[in-house]
Amino acid sequence: MTAVTETIPARKPNVLLQTLNRNRLSWVGIGLLALILLSAIFAPLLAPHDPLQQNILNRLEGPSPEFWLGTDSYGRDVLSRLLYGTRVSLLVGFLSVLIAMTVGSAIGIFAGYVGGMVDQLIMGLVDVMLSFPTLLLGLMVAAMLGASLENLIIAIAITETAPFVRIARAPTISAKRKEYVEAGRALGFSPLRIMGVHILPNILSDIVVVASLWMASAIRTEASLSFIGLGVQPPTPTWGGMIREGFENILSSWWLVVFPSLAILLTVLALNILGDALRDAIDPKLKGES
Amino acid sequence: MTALLDIRGLTTEFRVNGRWHAAIQDVDLSLAANETLAVVGESGSGKSVTALSTLRLLPQAGARIGRGEILFEGRDLAKLSERQMAKVRGNDIAMIFQEPMTSLNPTMTVGDQIAEVLMIHRGMSHGAALNEARDLLDEVRVPDPARRVTEYPHQFSGGMRQRAMIAIALACRPKVLLADEPTTALDVTVQHQVLTLLDDLKRERGMGVIFITHNLGVVAQIADRVAVMYAGEIVETADCTRLFANPAHPYTEALLRAMPRVDRRADTLEPIPGSVPSITGRPAGCYFAPRCGYARPECGHHPVLGPISGAGGSDHQARCILRAKAEEAA
Amino acid sequence: MTGLKVESLKKHFTIGGGFLGGKARTVRAVENVSLSVALGSCVGLVGESGCGKSTASRAILRLEEPTAGRVTFDGIDVASASPAQMRRLRQRMQFIFQDPYASLNSRRSIRKTLEEPLKVHGIGDPAERRDRAEAILSEVGLPQDAMDRFPHEFSGGQRQRIGIARALVLEPDLVVADEPVSALDVSVQAQILRLLDDLRDKRTLSFLFVSHDLGVIRHFCDTTCVMYLGHVVESGPTQEIMDDPAHPYTVLLRQSSPIPDPANRVDPPRIAGEIPSPANPPSGCPFHTRCPRAFAECRESMPAAKEIAPGRQVACHLF
Numbered sequence: 001m002t003a004v005t006e007t008i009p010a011r012k013p014n015v016l017l018q019t020l021n022r023n024r025l026s027w028v029g030i031g032l033l034a035l036i037l038l039s040a041i042f043a044p045l046l047a048p049h050d051p052l053q054q055n056i057l058n059r060l061e062g063p064s065p066e067f068w069l070g071t072d073s074y075g076r077d078v079l080s081r082l083l084y085g086t087r088v089s090l091l092v093g094f095l096s097v098l099i100a101m102t103v104g105s106a107i108g109i110f111a112g113y114v115g116g117m118v119d120q121l122i123m124g125l126v127d128v129m130l131s132f133p134t135l136l137l138g139l140m141v142a143a144m145l146g147a148s149l150e151n152l153i154i155a156i157a158i159t160e161t162a163p164f165v166r167i168a169r170a171p172t173i174s175a176k177r178k179e180y181v182e183a184g185r186a187l188g189f190s191p192l193r194i195m196g197v198h199i200l201p202n203i204l205s206d207i208v209v210v211a212s213l214w215m216a217s218a219i220r221t222e223a224s225l226s227f228i229g230l231g232v233q234p235p236t237p238t239w240g241g242m243i244r245e246g247f248e249n250i251l252s253s254w255w256l257v258v259f260p261s262l263a264i265l266l267t268v269l270a271l272n273i274l275g276d277a278l279r280d281a282i283d284p285k286l287k288g289e290s
Numbered sequence: 291m292t293a294l295l296d297i298r299g300l301t302t303e304f305r306v307n308g309r310w311h312a313a314i315q316d317v318d319l320s321l322a323a324n325e326t327l328a329v330v331g332e333s334g335s336g337k338s339v340t341a342l343s344t345l346r347l348l349p350q351a352g353a354r355i356g357r358g359e360i361l362f363e364g365r366d367l368a369k370l371s372e373r374q375m376a377k378v379r380g381n382d383i384a385m386i387f388q389e390p391m392t393s394l395n396p397t398m399t400v401g402d403q404i405a406e407v408l409m410i411h412r413g414m415s416h417g418a419a420l421n422e423a424r425d426l427l428d429e430v431r432v433p434d435p436a437r438r439v440t441e442y443p444h445q446f447s448g449g450m451r452q453r454a455m456i457a458i459a460l461a462c463r464p465k466v467l468l469a470d471e472p473t474t475a476l477d478v479t480v481q482h483q484v485l486t487l488l489d490d491l492k493r494e495r496g497m498g499v500i501f502i503t504h505n506l507g508v509v510a511q512i513a514d515r516v517a518v519m520y521a522g523e524i525v526e527t528a529d530c531t532r533l534f535a536n537p538a539h540p541y542t543e544a545l546l547r548a549m550p551r552v553d554r555r556a557d558t559l560e561p562i563p564g565s566v567p568s569i570t571g572r573p574a575g576c577y578f579a580p581r582c583g584y585a586r587p588e589c590g591h592h593p594v595l596g597p598i599s600g601a602g603g604s605d606h607q608a609r610c611i612l613r614a615k616a617e618e619a620a
Numbered sequence: 621m622t623g624l625k626v627e628s629l630k631k632h633f634t635i636g637g638g639f640l641g642g643k644a645r646t647v648r649a650v651e652n653v654s655l656s657v658a659l660g661s662c663v664g665l666v667g668e669s670g671c672g673k674s675t676a677s678r679a680i681l682r683l684e685e686p687t688a689g690r691v692t693f694d695g696i697d698v699a700s701a702s703p704a705q706m707r708r709l710r711q712r713m714q715f716i717f718q719d720p721y722a723s724l725n726s727r728r729s730i731r732k733t734l735e736e737p738l739k740v741h742g743i744g745d746p747a748e749r750r751d752r753a754e755a756i757l758s759e760v761g762l763p764q765d766a767m768d769r770f771p772h773e774f775s776g777g778q779r780q781r782i783g784i785a786r787a788l789v790l791e792p793d794l795v796v797a798d799e800p801v802s803a804l805d806v807s808v809q810a811q812i813l814r815l816l817d818d819l820r821d822k823r824t825l826s827f828l829f830v831s832h833d834l835g836v837i838r839h840f841c842d843t844t845c846v847m848y849l850g851h852v853v854e855s856g857p858t859q860e861i862m863d864d865p866a867h868p869y870t871v872l873l874r875q876s877s878p879i880p881d882p883a884n885r886v887d888p889p890r891i892a893g894e895i896p897s898p899a900n901p902p903s904g905c906p907f908h909t910r911c912p913r914a915f916a917e918c919r920e921s922m923p924a925a926k927e928i929a930p931g932r933q934v935a936c937h938l939f
Contacts, residue, residue: 179723182683183786187737188710201727332805447894477668477832480894482876486887504805507835507878511885530882548810550839552862552877553884558817559839561810565775 026280029273036267040086047080051237060253070255072245078255081237082263088238089267092149093219096156100218101211103157104164109195109203111165112172122165129162138221142230149232152225156218167210171203209279216271223264239264293320293361294498295344295383295466300358302336302343304569305351311569312356313339314522318595321466321498326489328501328513328530332545334566336522337502341468344500345385346375362466381411384459386452388471393455394443400427400454401439407461426457431487449480453487460491467492470502485512506549510534518542521567521577524595528606538598538608540582576610584612622694623826624657624680624713624794629689631672631679635899647899649675651850651906653689654925655828657794662820662827664841664858666834668873670895671847677796677830681713682706693794711741714787718799720779724771730757730782731767737790752789760785760815777808781815788819796828801836813839834877838862843931846870849898849906852925856932866934869907905937913938 039046048068055075063070069078111122129137141155175181176199184194225231226240234241239260246256300317303310314336321327331337342348344360346367360367367378379385387393395403404426405419414422420439427435430453443451452472459467469488473481489512492499501512509516513530518539526539537543547560564581567573573580575590582589588611595609608614631650650672657663665673679686682698691698693709701709717723724733734753738744744752754764760781771779780800787795800816801809813836819825831837837844838858845855846867854867865871875886893910896902902909908918917937925935 179717179719180725182678183715183717183723183783184725185683186681186710186715187740187786187790188707189736189740193740198725198728202725332807449894477895478834478876478878479668479872481878505878506806506880510880510882511878513882534880534882545806546880548807549880550810550813550833550835551879552834552838552874553879553881555838555859559810559813561814562807563811565777565808566805 025273026277029270029277032266032270033274036086036270037090039083040090043083043087047077047083049077049080051076051080051084052235053077060249062253063255069259070253072242072253072256073249078242078259081242082239082259085237085239085242085260086263086267088149088232088236089219089222089264092153092156092222092232093215096153096218096222097160097211097215099153099157100160100214101164101207104161105168105200105207107161108165108168109172109199112169113176113191113195113199115173115176119169123169126162126165129159130166132159134159134217134221135224138225139228139230142225147230147233149236152222152231155225156221159221160214160218163210163214164207167207168203171206172199175199175202205278209275212271212275212278216268216275219264219267219271223260292322294323294363295319295321295500296359296361297340297344298359298361300340300343300360301356302339302348302353303356304353306570310354310356312522313353313569314343314519316595317358317519317524319500319517319524321500323465323498324492324496326492326499326501326512326514328503328509328516329519330503330506330509330516331519332504332566334521334568335519337504337519338470339522340519341385341470341500341502344468345379345383346372347379347385380407380459380464381462382464383466383468384462384464385468385470386455386459386472388474394451396443399440399442400446401441404439404454404458404461407458411462422461423457426461427454429460430454430457430491431483432457447480449476449484452476452484456484456487456491460495463495464497466498466500468500468502471504472501473508474503474505481508482511488512506534506545518545521572522569523577523609525578525609526607527595529604532604532606536606538606538613539578539610540584540612541578542608544581544583586612623659623661624828625690625692626653626655626676626680627690629653629676629679629691630687631675631684632687645899648850648901649898650679650687651901653845653847653850653852655845655852655855657826657828659793659826660824661843662829662841664837664844665828665830665847666832666837666844666873667847668832668895670849670898672850672898673830673832673847674798676847677715677798677828680828681715681796683715707741711790712792713794713796714790714792716780716783716787716795716797716800718802720776720783720803721771723783724779724786726771729768729770733771733782733786734767734789737786741790743790756785756789759788759819761811775808776804777811780804780812784812784815784819788823791823792825794826794828796830798830799832800829802831802833809836816840834862834874846873849896849901851906851922851935853907853936854932854934855925856929860929860932866928866932866939867907867936868911868913868938872910905935 053076058071058075059073061067061071067077069082071077107122111119137159138155141158142151145151145155181194181198184198222231223240226238227244229244231240232238242260243257246253250257297317297319301315302313304313317340319327329337329340343355355368358368362378362382367375370378401420401423404423405416408414408419408422409416424435424439427438432438432450432453446454473484476484485508488499491497503509510530516528516530516533517524518526518541520541526533526542533542537546544562548562550559562581567577576593579585579589593609593611595607597615598606598608598613599615629650630652633647633649634644635647653676655663665677667673675684678684680691686699693713696705696709698709731753734756735749738749738752757764757766762778762781774782801812804812820827829841841858843855844858844861845852846869847853848869854861854870861870862874865874896909904920905918905923908914911918923935923937925933926939928934928939
């Protein structure tokens with residue numbers, strides 16, 4: 001019997017939180033995002049007017065104490081429409097990225113783990129998909145499926161699946177060569193178990209970081225598609241739709257375009273800051289350089 | 291023999307969780323010309339920190355030399371400005387590392403990398419420097435040096451890369467060579483070749499060599515004198531033959547017993563229980579006491595490095611109250 | 621036939637090729653390895669980097685698919701085993717890795733690491749699995765409060781204990797260990813070797829022990845196979861090989877291995893060359909480019925293994 005008594009050192013504090021703490025900008029991003037999320041959730045409480053309520057008497061009024069951000073050509077309150085539009089933007093962004101992430105990562109892990117011809121075939125397809133401009137691909141899919149909220153989500157998800165295949169495949173290939181994966185094979189674990197239980201949790205952080213950046217892109221795509229009329233149909237307020245409607249009167253009523261654009265800008269910015277902060281927190285090579 | 295390099299009471303501290311802890315403390319080492327001093331220890335013993343402190347190559351943030359002198363030919367290196375120190379590095383004291391691939395620039399030919407040192411430190415022209423580079427590769431016994439000078443590091447094998455690193459280190463005819471585990475990454479047959487080379491170079495050039503290693507077998511092959519380090523301190527120092535014949539400190543003794551030997555049959559190895567204490571968790575009293583088979587209540591006092599009983603005329607010293615000279619122990 | 625038997629094992633890799641990979645080359649990592657590990661015995665596989673010892677150990681357990689050759693375990697052909705047979709064989713043949721950090725999944729607790737193999741192989745109910753994991757943890761000398769910790773919280777030696785516990789939790793008959801103590805300090809290395817000694821005696825385990833360190837091999841193995849560039853060049857009882865090596869490569873390896881005794885400084889033949897690349901092995905005997913005793917025939921033909929004493933085989937034209 002071994003007489004050795006081993007002692008284990010005490011636990012270390014959470015490194016992720018520490019790194020996030022060190023970078024002040026990341027808290028700006030997180031704060032901004034929380035604000036946007038809250039305004040989406042509490043839109044019915046925060047909105048001073050009904051976003052669909054038309055009032056011809058008040059059409060195209062500039063910002064005033066009653067209509068903080070002015071009204072549009074139907075006399076609807078821009079602030080209220082903006083708040084409700086947040087819901088659509090976040091919902092589309094989140095769901096489309098979630099679908100793209102799930103499907104793309106599964107394909108990427110599979111391609112990376114199996115390798116060989118299967119991998120080459122999948123990556124060939126991915127390269128073809130990546131060579132289409134995102135907007136063009138979304139436009140094609142949306143036009144084929146028809147304009148609706150569900151189809152918009154599906155269209156954006158399809159355009160963003162290919163990047164996730166790429167992102168999941170590279171770390172899978174390096175994880176595949178790690179000894180803990182080999183150890184799993186030596187213990188008789190099935191490939192499905194190795195991919196799902198041992199590889200996925202180890203590469204998840206890489207994927208989540210990129211997901212926050214792609215969510216920003218999804219929100220941009222949603223706005224673009226809505227702008228050209230392939231998004232959610234009126235009268236549901238969306239940021240892209242609002243810009244399109246305001247475009248006709250852009251010279252006289254600047255507020256119709258400026259405020260929705262600002263909303264898109266801030267949301268995309270917040271997501272990008274968050275993505276970069278997460279990447280710094282997770283990538284040990286960058287630690288201590290902030 | 292006067293000392294070429296004399297390190298006295300060197301203490302280097304690292305910042306861990308906002309507090310300074312000594313990585314090495316009160317390290318005394320002296321190195322004469324034409325001498326190989328082996329510094330041996332396990333990971334966490336502070337042997338590499340000692341070498342890096344000597345050349346002041348520690349990271350700027352989070353590390354500092356707390357106390358002590360590093361006397362090279364009478365000058366205290368610890369007090370030099372960074373600019374003066376840069377002249378000492380490479381010119382007077384050179385260093386080679388464990389991993390020769392990461393120390394060489396993959397986009398430059400080996401010849402150009404050696405020549406670069408010669409051009410900077412000795413002001414040679416590019417042509418003359420390349421000629422000298424070829425001679426240096428020949429001196430470190432790289433076969434066909436005229437062709438090798440024009441090749442890139444990836445065309446060199448591991449042993450040849452380490453030879454190229456040695457050639458770079460020797461380019462400015464240093465008086466002291468610090469070798470930090472230079473053969474650890476090499477295979478044994480190649481390791482032996484590099485050890486023989488270092489020994490020959492020491493003799494031919496009359497260099498002082500500080501050889502840092504974890505391998506007692508390598509120490510026995512190359513060292514004239516040995517310093518054994520444990521938890522940041524020198525625990526024993528002696529002439530090489532004496533140390534292996536009569537290890538005085540219980541740690542040295544235990545290390546020798548824990549090492550499986552190729553030349554003799556040992557049915558049981560005697561492991562040292564536990565592990566080396568971390569920089570923040572060193573015990574009070576003798577640092578080795580918790581793992582020592584001879585530990586007694588007196589070991590609660592931190593021992594000093596001093597002559598051992600029965601050392602005869604030698605300068606055999608150990609940091610253990612049980613082995614100290616009788617009059618000092620009393 | 622009980623135990624492991626390996627005959628003429630070969631493993632080649634193809635590197636390069638493809639669109640931008642340049643010309644495809646074959647790396648002959650393992651050319652010809654034959655050995656057998658009888659029940660309860662311990663066989664050492666020793667050689668320098670690039671000799672193929674590690675690849676051979678992986679090909680034997682089919683962690684890499686062998687290119688050619690025959691591997692049987694208790695008479696069952698490992699190479700042609702069906703997935704179901706292979707699962708049963710995996711329970712009986714386990715692997716210990718060199719790097720105790722890389723071989724543990726950093727996101728799984730020790731409990732999950734130890735219970736997972738039992739769960740996958742459908743052994744016991746949750747309570748039994750917990751008991752077995754706890755028993756194996758204390759058998760490798762770790763306290764029970766290690767169970768809910770994660771690999772990064774342990775020292776190198778402790779992690780290797782966990783790696784050993786994971787390999788033994790399925791109660792295998794054969795353990796293939798690839799340099800299990802090379803990443804450890806001398807004092808910790810001795811602890812792990814002592815642990816493996818104890819486990820071998822208590823559980824009648826067979827070992828195939830891969831190492832570059834002749835001292836470790838001498839301590840742990842009954843029989844030793846010396847490898848050079850994919851070939852077993854000499855095999856026999858460990859003590860005879862260490863005290864009286866026959867093959868010129870074994871002689872060089874033995875004399876180059878440092879001994880902690882300054883009175884014993886030897887000067888082995890000063891050979892200039894290093895190990896050739898397995899992507900471009902020399903003709904004839906693979907060692908002839910560095911061999912101080914090579915002659916014409918060595919450049920032309922690969923010597924066959926000859927028995928020079930009972931249980932002692934050497935592949936060299938000198939014998």
